[in-house]
Amino acid sequence: MNRRQLLASGAALGLLPATAFPNTDTFKQFHAARERDPTLAVLANMVGERAGDAVVKGRIPADLDGVFFRNGPGRFELGGERYHHWFDGDGYAQRWQISQGKVSHRGAFVATQKFIDESEAGQFLYPAFGTQITRRGIRGNDTMNAANTNLLPFGGRLYALWEGGSATELDPRTLATVGIRTWRDDLKSMPFSAHPKIDQDGSMWNFGALPGGGRLALYHVGPDGPLLAAGVVEVPQLAMVHDFVISGQHLIFLVPPYDLLADTALSFAERHAWAGSGPAARPMRAVVVSKATLQLRQVFDLDPHMVFHFGNAFDDGQTTRFDAVLHGAGALASFGALMRGERAPNLAAHSFTAQIRLDYASGKAHQARLFGNSEFPRVMPQTVGRRHRKLAVLSSAARNREHILDTVNLVDTDTGKADSFRFDAGWLAEEHVLVPRRNARSETDGYLLGVVQDARRSETLLSVFDAAHVADGPLALARLGYRTPICFHGNFLPA
Template sequence: MDRRRFLEAGFSLGALSLAGAARADQETFRRFHAALAREPALGVYADTVGSQAGEATIVGRIPADLQGSFYRNGPGRFELGGERYQHWFDGDGFVQRWTIGGGKVRHQGRFVETRRYQDESAAGQFLYPSFGTHVARRGFRDNDTLNAANTNLVPLNGRVYALWEGGSAYEIDPETLATVGVKAWRGDLRAMPFSAHPKLDPQGGLWNFGALPGSGRIALYQLGADGSVLRTGVVEVPQQALVHDFLVSREHLVFMIPPYDLKDGKDLSFAERHVWAGSGTKARPMRIVVVSKDTLTVRQVFELPPRMVFHFGNAWEDGACTRFDAVLHDGDVLAELGGLMSGQRPDRLTSRSEAVQVCLDYAAGQARTSRLFGSSEFPRVAPQSVGARHRRLVLLGMGDTVLSSVNLVDTDSGRVDGYRFGTGWQVEEHVLVPRRNARSETDGYLVGVAQDFKKGVGVMTVFDAARVSAGPVALARLPYRTPHCFHGNFLSA
């Protein structure tokens, strides 16, 4: 892989390296704290200071066979020097570990000590540009200077990695959560974009990608179960901007490309340079790029009406077709999520997304969608089903302006086994944890985190995956609030 050619072709790297005046965020800071005083529920987006550690109080009973570590990651620091970031995606990574064993739960949380985090902590102010906030007080060498390590926490071969979008993985000590350092999978891959959504391969190891918006290319990585690099490649994807997630089936890698243009502007944040191109007389469709795993080349490109996508469930081969799950949003939602930082709720999101199953018909050259569920996000499947046929899809459902329900959808019948939390709760991503030698996708537990606004605390939730509607079999309540995480994974003991 020609690393230099890939990075130099990126629109963002060249534009952001032009230093200019910092755009102050005191107004965002003021508005958020005024809103927080009126609405304590916004505390899930408040700043986090220092590490966390504590024992949870158990309501109900933790199943005896549920033992291991539930690793989570999300943005934790949004404020520094009287300024506040302007987008939820900007905060410094705060990794968490919920340790489960013997019917007890212990929690710990710690910031990832990235180069950015250390430099800005020492300076007492934001120095570098981030996803949705333009700051240019100090120049930078490469993508890893900007790395927030704030999106996922992935175990692999006895190690744990905090992942971002546009740069390297950061290795984290699996026990203490201390930052070990930048992980270069191979010398020539240093600072290359490495997405926060690697996927297990049915044949072993994992796949990942790296997308540098504006480069017109997507980098491909295949790693062995031991973390060694087996193969790399690059595919040409013109007019490619934000690509957050992808899918892996037995034979293919699948990417959905939302219709964005990137405009120049040295005083604009990365998010502000995204221009939605999915409306108007010259609206572009959403493209689906299918890459063959055996050759790492594009097999076929499909089109769907223009929509935005963040996350996918799973993909599998169905005869001469490939099927997969996705949560699709109408229009550009990036700016609306940014409003959370000033205390605004993204009201319109509640009616603008749906979970669908997509069928890629290679012979006809057509992509068809069928609806699975209404307004939702954070789809997950059982880990043993990745890349193969599945029949259960985990989805968080929207209510009012927050994610408020946990649902297990039967993708064949459409039946939903779900549980809605009451008013005053906000739900985070939930994952399926199979029992040892599980006989089905629901033979195990559904584990996640929810924020209790009324008590101002973080709560780990445990459901019987076969009876979600019966409610949690256990709640592990902390004596403090935890930052709202994006993604994580369960590692059984």
């Protein structure tokens, strides 16, 4: 795979100079709204590092021992300006240490080149996902790298991940930034998604999307860090692809029907024009790649939807089955209102978790609704790429008409029945992950671990559930005496 050939059609985000900064209305609107509604502090700007011990209510299980790493956008404002989209903020890495029934926390910004340059300048300089800023020219994808989406422990190292550029290595104990991780010299600054999948042999699969270039870059990394293989798959009319899923034999991507507009005065998010409706409507495509050859195997058509996240996939004879959370056309742009302090309509209320079956012999894809409004699907790590029967998702109670996820669910993928717990009004649930006990014998033999925000008190808590009895409520809640930014994704590393 030649990097120059891959980037010949433009940088991964296809961004070129336009205007200095669109406007400062977002900053003014948010702070006016926060004065009226203090619970908007969950979306406020974060400044500096935080560290402290949590106060535990309940009991942390003795065999739950390790570190829960989390990452999400934390800096939304600089120099009196505020980003226009939630996905724009600079990455704020978090480390929850769980040991002997106690919990401690540390949070720090990822010191990317972007973060350093803009901190020194006292203002935003570079284009972001949903805010087109061009005060300073970009030298490559990593000039814009916000490192704000996931935090992955792998091969004894820790990586802060974005999707438009390289992985950024952090010190797993202090969260100090080590620097850019380049898997091979000719792949420097190539897109490397925030959703790698760890296979049963300990190796890592990942991809990088090149929207506007019609290509997916593919990576297979060994358990200790060497690049085992890399490849390229041609995907015409490729726009944003955020996640993927692996089965025993395949890599599977869902490509939503967007056209990528050429207007460089718009941000990357604004350049996405929905093409899934009207007389010339296009389907969503399922693109299947062979793990053995990194070559395209087959493409399937599905009803048009937007998709952010997948659950798991497994091969079943001449078919592959997988879970995906599907959204409507407006999902990509819906987070801008949050940055203005507006109570955006609940995105999850218009979503659902689907089970999709790809039949290679007939060339047909079959879709069935598994669970209602939902997001952030996760499975037990020992089931990745294999047959699974339990899927953790977040959802929203019927009372919530705003963008709030407040219910934790463990869904039976055979029946659709869920073991669920709803947090109190004014609480917001972040992604929860499944953590197996040592030598676990089932998919419920372990814990459901996550983070929740108590917006009324502007404090953050770690939550621990017994995966076999979610409806009984948390075994423990570990409360910090301060607020942390809302994270997108993270992973647990057992001691």
